Amino acid sequence: MGKELAIINNPKFFIMAVPQRGTLQKNYVSAIPFLDKRDINPNLIDVAREKTFADLMGLCGRYVENKASWEFTHFENVDATQLCTATGTATGSGTTTVTTALTSATSGYIRVGDLVKLKDGKVAQITVVTPNAGQDTVTMVSIDGTNLTFTNGDPVNAFSLAGAEGGGNKDSLKYSVTRYYNLVQIFEEADQITDVQGMSEIEFNFEGKPYYSLYQHAQKVLSLKKRVSAAMIGGRISSTKFSDPTPTLTLSGKPVQTTMGLDQYVSTYGISPQVATAGTVLLTDIKNLVNQLIAQKSPKRHLMIGSSKAFQPLSDFLKNLPSSGVQSVRLNIDGREVDLDVEAFRYSGFHFQMVVLDMLDDPTLFNFANASDIGGAIYCIPEGDVEVQGGGREKRLAIRYKPQEIGRGNNYGNAIISEKHTGQMAPIPTGGLREWRTDWVTYQGLQALGVRHMAKWKIIY
Numbered sequence: 001m002g003k004e005l006a007i008i009n010n011p012k013f014f015i016m017a018v019p020q021r022g023t024l025q026k027n028y029v030s031a032i033p034f035l036d037k038r039d040i041n042p043n044l045i046d047v048a049r050e051k052t053f054a055d056l057m058g059l060c061g062r063y064v065e066n067k068a069s070w071e072f073t074h075f076e077n078v079d080a081t082q083l084c085t086a087t088g089t090a091t092g093s094g095t096t097t098v099t100t101a102l103t104s105a106t107s108g109y110i111r112v113g114d115l116v117k118l119k120d121g122k123v124a125q126i127t128v129v130t131p132n133a134g135q136d137t138v139t140m141v142s143i144d145g146t147n148l149t150f151t152n153g154d155p156v157n158a159f160s161l162a163g164a165e166g167g168g169n170k171d172s173l174k175y176s177v178t179r180y181y182n183l184v185q186i187f188e189e190a191d192q193i194t195d196v197q198g199m200s201e202i203e204f205n206f207e208g209k210p211y212y213s214l215y216q217h218a219q220k221v222l223s224l225k226k227r228v229s230a231a232m233i234g235g236r237i238s239s240t241k242f243s244d245p246t247p248t249l250t251l252s253g254k255p256v257q258t259t260m261g262l263d264q265y266v267s268t269y270g271i272s273p274q275v276a277t278a279g280t281v282l283l284t285d286i287k288n289l290v291n292q293l294i295a296q297k298s299p300k301r302h303l304m305i306g307s308s309k310a311f312q313p314l315s316d317f318l319k320n321l322p323s324s325g326v327q328s329v330r331l332n333i334d335g336r337e338v339d340l341d342v343e344a345f346r347y348s349g350f351h352f353q354m355v356v357l358d359m360l361d362d363p364t365l366f367n368f369a370n371a372s373d374i375g376g377a378i379y380c381i382p383e384g385d386v387e388v389q390g391g392g393r394e395k396r397l398a399i400r401y402k403p404q405e406i407g408r409g410n411n412y413g414n415a416i417i418s419e420k421h422t423g424q425m426a427p428i429p430t431g432g433l434r435e436w437r438t439d440w441v442t443y444q445g446l447q448a449l450g451v452r453h454m455a456k457w458k459i460i461y
Contacts, residue, residue, distance in 0.1 A: 063416065064447065066184060066400035070242050070257070073181040074449060077389055079297075080175070082109045084156040087135075093150040096142040098124070102156065107136040111171040114158040116140055120149040125162060180269070183241055184402055184445040185231060185259040189224040191216050195425050195434035217438060224417070224440055230365055232399065232446045234374055235261035259445035262397075263374050269451040271296060274458035281317040281459065289380070289457055290348050298453035299382040301351045306378035307360035310459045314354070314378070318345055352380070376460030386450040394449055402443035417442040 066072050084106035092098040102110070110116075114126045124140035138156070142148050163170065193216065237260035240247040247255035266272075271292045275285040293302075304311075343354045360366050366374040385393035404418040412427070413419035418441050421427055425436035448454070 062395050062398040064395065064398045064400050065403050066445070067403065070184045070402070070443075071181055072184070072400050072445065072447060073179060074447075075177040075179055076450065076452075077177055078175060081158065082106060084110055084158065086150070086152060086154050086156055088152065090150050090152045090154075092148070094147050096145060096147055097139065098148050098150045099128075099137065099139045100150065100152070100156070101135055101137045104135045106156075107131070107134060109173070110136060110138055110156065110158050111161075111173070113161050113163060113167075113170060115143070115160040115162055117157045117159050118148060118150060119154050122146060122148050124148055126158070180451070182260045182400075182445050182447065183237055183257045184400060184443050185235070185257060186441065186443055187224060187228050187231070188439065188441045189220050189227075190440070191220045191438045193425070193436050195436075220438070221417070221419075221440065224442070226359070228442065228444055229359060231259055231261055232444075233261050233360070234263055234366060235259050235446070236264050261446055262379060262448065263456065265446070265448040265451050266379060266454045266456045270454040270456060271452075272456045272458065275313070278458075279313055279460055281313040283317075286347055289455060290350050293350065293380070293453070293455060296452050298455075299384075300349055301383040302353070302380045303383055304352050304354045304378050304380055304457075305357050305360075306355075306459070307366070307375045308356050309361070310376055310378050311354060311356060313459055315343070318343075353383070373458060373461050376458065378457045378459055380455040380457060382450070382453050386453075395447070396449050398447045400445050400447045404442075413440065416444075 085103045086100040087103045088101035090098060090100035108131070110126055110129060112126055112129055116124050116126060118124060123143050125143055126138050127141050128139035130137045140148070140156075143162075161170075235258055238249050238256065238258040240249060240255070241257040242255045244255065247257075249256040249258070273285075273289045273292050275281055345352055345354075360375055382396060384396070386396045388394055401416050403415045404413060412421060418439075420439050421436065422430045422439075423433055423435040423437045424431060425434060426438075
């Protein structure tokens with residue numbers, strides 16, 4: 001009896017039904033717990049608005065299997081011609097014969113018989129090449145008998161060559177290739193829920209059902225994709241890999257390796273122009289960007305990828321021009337139209353499509369100035385595929401992944417992301433615990449080809 005009285009006397013559980021004088025008002029009904037029906041919107045409102053780089057790559061069909069190894073390599077050719085630069089003291093300027101030394105960085109290329117174009121418009125032929133400690137000294141003779149004007153530091157452009165009658169003793173050039181490689185990174189996520197909570201209904205719906213477990217699962221997959229995308233942009237390659245006998249990066253004694261993201265690719269192997277005044281774009285800044293792209297033999301059509309903040313100074317400049325040539329377009333990648341908010345403009349034969357990538361606006365990732373300049377830069381990526389020497393084309397940007405075996409090992413995912421369930425509450429019950437555990441894993445790395453054609457244009461900081 002005492003227990004029942006305790007419950008009755010506790011207002012949390014019971015309100016005594018005693019009549020009272022007065023008008024029935026809202027606050028009277030609301031004071032009775034659980035009697036006044038609450039008006040709860042059953043829809044879960046999406047304020048996070050998570051859009052990922054991986055989704056864009058998938059939409060454009062830029063996923064490539066990487067079956068053989070946990071790393072991937074490609075080779076790129078070098079320029080067939082080389083612009084050389086003079087250093088030291090040039091002798092003979094104003095005569096038909098000039099002798100000068102070349103920088104060590106541009107030595108080892110020019111040969112006897114090469115024709116060089118000089119700044120004064122004259123053409124001379126190389127008659128003597130004297131190597132010395134990795135630095136060439138060359139002698140050049142005017143081909144038409146006119147005097148040569150040459151100043152220390154002038155470029156020496158070996159643009160052509162001329163052989164002699166009955167000759168045939170031309171020195172051979174050795175052309176090398178450049179090797180690039182990146183690593184496949186393991187990304188994993190997990191979810192665990194008990195039997196009690198797994199069967200409890202909640203007050204909002206997700207995909208038409210009132211179960212928190214469904215929302216948790218969707219959030220975990222989204223979280224995993226977001227972290228994969230963040231690595232594809234801001235990741236840095238680890239100094240050691242799975243195959244190293246003494247890796248420096250480990251978890252629980254097991255080796256870890258990480259992939260190189262777009263920012264490191266472009267910062268290391270591309271060009272990094274920046275505006276003269278942070279936060280302001282002028283015509284001279286665009287000209288500087290274009291000239292640096294030209295110097296790298298970059299294609300003329302580019303995607304500009306960046307945050308809203310990074311695009312603000314550029315948009316302000318373009319839209320304040322008397323005739324800006326800015327136009328609204330639909331983004332086109334490899335012949336596929338993508339429904340993104342883009343603008344396009346042309347300058348000096350180059351065509352740029354401006355694409356705001358939402359995740360670069362995310363203040364929890366890259367949109368801050370103290371430790372990352374990713375959110376304050378615009379990445380210029382040539383459109384379409386990169387050409388292969390001898391014929392063919394390859395995807396310039398792609399995500400390399402190790403395929404999962406669908407249908408084996410309780411994999412409910414796909415070839416890219418494996419999803420496995422364990423526990424008594426799982427779709428196929430396993431184990432002795434009344435819980436439902438889900439594990440996701442994916443193996444991915446970013447592939448970037450022809451990175452010398454790409455630019456990281458620093459706009460904000």
